[in-house]
Amino acid sequence: MKNETLCHPILTIKDLHVTIGEKKILKNINVSAVKGRVLGIIGESGSGKSMLCQAIMQSLPTFAHQKQGQIFYNDIDLAKLSNEELRKYRGRHLSMIMQNPSASFDSNQTIEMHFHETLKAHFTMNKKEIRQTAIYYMNKVNLPNPERILKYYPFQLSGGMLQRVMIALSLSMQSKLLIADEPTTALDTINQKNILKLFHDIRTETDATIIMVTHDLGVIAELADDVVVMYKGEIIEQTNVYECFDNPQHSYTKKLLQSRIIV
Ligand SMILES: Nc1ncnc2c1ncn2[C@@H]1O[C@H](COP(=O)(O)OP(=O)(O)OP(=O)(O)O)[C@@H](O)[C@H]1O
Numbered sequence: 001m002k003n004e005t006l007c008h009p010i011l012t013i014k015d016l017h018v019t020i021g022e023k024k025i026l027k028n029i030n031v032s033a034v035k036g037r038v039l040g041i042i043g044e045s046g047s048g049k050s051m052l053c054q055a056i057m058q059s060l061p062t063f064a065h066q067k068q069g070q071i072f073y074n075d076i077d078l079a080k081l082s083n084e085e086l087r088k089y090r091g092r093h094l095s096m097i098m099q100n101p102s103a104s105f106d107s108n109q110t111i112e113m114h115f116h117e118t119l120k121a122h123f124t125m126n127k128k129e130i131r132q133t134a135i136y137y138m139n140k141v142n143l144p145n146p147e148r149i150l151k152y153y154p155f156q157l158s159g160g161m162l163q164r165v166m167i168a169l170s171l172s173m174q175s176k177l178l179i180a181d182e183p184t185t186a187l188d189t190i191n192q193k194n195i196l197k198l199f200h201d202i203r204t205e206t207d208a209t210i211i212m213v214t215h216d217l218g219v220i221a222e223l224a225d226d227v228v229v230m231y232k233g234e235i236i237e238q239t240n241v242y243e244c245f246d247n248p249q250h251s252y253t254k255k256l257l258q259s260r261i262i263v
Contacts, residue, residue: 009072010035010177010209011056016069018048018055025051025064027233033177033226036207038199040224040241042214042256047230049213050099053181056211057096058086073177091122095175097183101166105154111165112150118169137168142194159186167195171202178202179211184219199223217260221245229253 009032016029026048033039041049054060056071058078071078073089081089098104105114115134119125125133131150138146141164154162163186170178180199184192200223202208212223220227220241227244229237229252237250248254 008035009033010074011211012070012072013056014070014072016052016055016071017067018051018060018064019067020064025233026055029069029235031228031235031238033209033211035209037225038203038210038212038223040212040214040220040227041230042217042220042227043230045215048233049230050181052230053096053179053211053213056179057090057094059096087121091118091173091175093175094177094179095170095173096179097167097170097181099182099185101159101162101186102154104166105162107154109153110150111152111154111157114165114169115150115172119172122173133172134168137172138165140171140198141165141168142191143168160188160191163187164191164195167198171198174206175208177209177211179213181213182215183212184214196222217256229256 011033013029013031016026017024018026029052041052043049051060051064055066056078058071058081060066066079069079073093076089078086078089109117112131112134116127116130119130119133134150135146138149143149143161143164149157149161149165157165163183167183184195187195196219199210199212203210203223210223212219214220224241227237227239227241228235229244229250231252237244237248237253244253245257248257
């Protein structure tokens with residue numbers, strides 16, 4: 001576990017409420033992510049984990065509304081920024097690996113064009129450097145023959161390959177805060193292990209902050225420094241990873257941990 005006394009929050013969410021119609025999806029969310037540490041988010045399906053990630057990115061679906069609250073990235077409230085201002089933060093500062101990669105690719109653009117658009121927006125790189133960077137990160141996520149994949153359109157790749165391209169794209173921006181919403185669900189076991197090793201390396205070798213949403217308590221045990229447990233749109237437990245496993249407070253957290261032992 002990284003030393004928490006040396007670190008300060010890069011992200012602070014205060015009193016966040018999100019609704020869909022009359023339904024309260026996120027209620028009174030207060031949480032911080034500390035620089036250089038991994039915050040794991042766990043909770044049953046539908047508890048609001050993805051909505052929380054999207055609220056942080058200020059990319060909630062149009063039918064969901066942030067009713068209240070502040071989302072500070074350092075001392076900037078992201079919820080107060082215009083779309084144009086947000087564009088400056090997305091990329092080098094904040095990026096998100098989503099559960100469903102196909103939704104975030106443009107089917108009319110090759111993978112190379114996606115890298116080009118993304119990297120050009122955040123770095124001063126020429127075409128050759130963009131290509132080299134893309135190949136470097138595609139190798140990191142274990143994609144075979146990256147040179148060939150660059151020429152492909154998203155629909156020519158399998159879900160697992162597209163997921164890895166998305167991870168490569170996100171990593172290529174070297175964001176200060178990386179949000180990974182169940183990044184390995186579309187992957188087979190070998191690639192899951194490889195991606196988790198990659199997150200492990202980012203955690204130990206850089207001062208990036210990672211928010212990792214997962215159903216897998218093994219991933220939490222392996223990667224997380226801090227843990228948030230969500231239940232029906234609320235945070236019911238927030239602690240460091242050792243306390244979470246050794247001394248869970250909430251009955252739901254205890255149930256989660258017990259189910260892991262039984263399985
Ligand atoms: N497309 C949608 N239309 C209507 N309501 C939705 C939609 N997506 C999510 N919700 C509502 O938002 C709540 C939170 O959903 P969210 O996707 O954040 O849960 P989650 O914890 O990420 O679940 P999972 O682990 O299955 O991904 C859900 O219970 C649901 O009521």
